[in-house]
Amino acid sequence: MQANKKIQTTLQAVLGLAVVVLLNIVANSRMSGRPLYGALDLTEEKRFTLTPGTRAMLEQQEDVVFIRVLLAGDKYPAGFKRLQEATREMLEDFRGTALLSTNFTTQPGTATRSTSGGKKYKEDGILPVNLRVKGTDETSITSIFPYAIVFRASNRRWSIFWKTRYRRTQRRDP
Amino acid sequence: MISIFRKEINLFFSSLIGYIVVGVFLVVLGLFLFVFPDTSLLSHGFATLDPLFSMAPTIFIFLVPAVTMRTFAEEQQNGTIELLITRPISDWQILAGKYLASLALVVFALIPTVLYYYTVYQLGAPQGNLDAGGILGSYIGLFFLAAGFVAIGVFASAVTKNQIVAFLLATALSFWFYWGFDYLSRLPFLLGGGDTVLQMSGMLYHYESLSRGVLDSRDMVYFVSLAGFFLFLSILAMERRKW
Numbered sequence: 001m002q003a004n005k006k007i008q009t010t011l012q013a014v015l016g017l018a019v020v021v022l023l024n025i026v027a028n029s030r031m032s033g034r035p036l037y038g039a040l041d042l043t044e045e046k047r048f049t050l051t052p053g054t055r056a057m058l059e060q061q062e063d064v065v066f067i068r069v070l071l072a073g074d075k076y077p078a079g080f081k082r083l084q085e086a087t088r089e090m091l092e093d094f095r096g097t098a099l100l101s102t103n104f105t106t107q108p109g110t111a112t113r114s115t116s117g118g119k120k121y122k123e124d125g126i127l128p129v130n131l132r133v134k135g136t137d138e139t140s141i142t143s144i145f146p147y148a149i150v151f152r153a154s155n156r157r158w159s160i161f162w163k164t165r166y167r168r169t170q171r172r173d174p
Numbered sequence: 175m176i177s178i179f180r181k182e183i184n185l186f187f188s189s190l191i192g193y194i195v196v197g198v199f200l201v202v203l204g205l206f207l208f209v210f211p212d213t214s215l216l217s218h219g220f221a222t223l224d225p226l227f228s229m230a231p232t233i234f235i236f237l238v239p240a241v242t243m244r245t246f247a248e249e250q251q252n253g254t255i256e257l258l259i260t261r262p263i264s265d266w267q268i269l270a271g272k273y274l275a276s277l278a279l280v281v282f283a284l285i286p287t288v289l290y291y292y293t294v295y296q297l298g299a300p301q302g303n304l305d306a307g308g309i310l311g312s313y314i315g316l317f318f319l320a321a322g323f324v325a326i327g328v329f330a331s332a333v334t335k336n337q338i339v340a341f342l343l344a345t346a347l348s349f350w351f352y353w354g355f356d357y358l359s360r361l362p363f364l365l366g367g368g369d370t371v372l373q374m375s376g377m378l379y380h381y382e383s384l385s386r387g388v389l390d391s392r393d394m395v396y397f398v399s400l401a402g403f404f405l406f407l408s409i410l411a412m413e414r415r416k417w
Contacts, residue, residue, distance in 0.1 A: 009414065013406075016407070023395060024396055027395035037390065037395075040388070040389040042311035042314075047387075048386065077369070078360075082370065
């Protein structure tokens, strides 16, 4: 009798945990491209919300804008994964108001193990930043390109995800 | 439920517990925010209350278990739990009364910190140069965090008769849920494989998100479901005595 009760309680606890996990998965997901989550920005300058000006600009956009984000792949520390997710979510939100096509690509040189891609980016002025990655055996330093490259009509523009001592954005006509 | 809530609140303030909890919280925060030079708001260079919101969770990890440790453990130790359960109220009502009373005490401890807001507001140059909306969002984040810690504390108290054990268990669980998942995610072999999920399982990730002043439904769902889960476990622990 007591053993049955113990099993029943354990099962109830496991079921409760499963419900919590499921609830959080649903709360973090999207349905037909629309997020099931929302946010209320209480900051005075609405730092984490699109301004009406940006929204209007996105809505007036007639050409398709193509954004290539150099953040695909799994072998990043959690901080980069979060940046990857946040960027993906933001672009999904943008897509709701503008003609937008996005593409997450691997870092130049990482997929093919060649550095020719990296060289091409460097020639264009897209400079890498060094990232210290702690592995199981050793700590290594790897160069990454935390950039998004925006293509619109005949223009191309690129932007780094955080401030560095280099210029933040540069413009170059193809 | 309301009578249990009232009884618990009266008990907090008729003994020294309530005053000590609120007093210790404010004194420790005050020392860190206005006296110790490394963390002082006065030497911060600009008007902000960020140190308050980064320090408060650490104090909560020790303070909340001190509030909650007696909720059920004391009743079980004194045998008064038997009297309580013979009353015509359900386990959920008993639990809700005790949980809300403990949460209310933690909120009481937070209310005087509005004085810190007023101080920084007055000292800002120009006066009032402070993001009130962002601070309100951070307070709401702190409330959700407290709701999670209190639920953990009540659960720890429901599983044991010993208040010291309840305190230690609640502190360990709170520490684990706040920092443990984050520390675990930094293990090198988890790089790129599970570290993000682990970070998202911890309170720190969601608290940091709320502390920005953005009320994200995902963070609120996390805290509410975590608190709900520990309250559900508390009910299971309460039912155990009927076997």
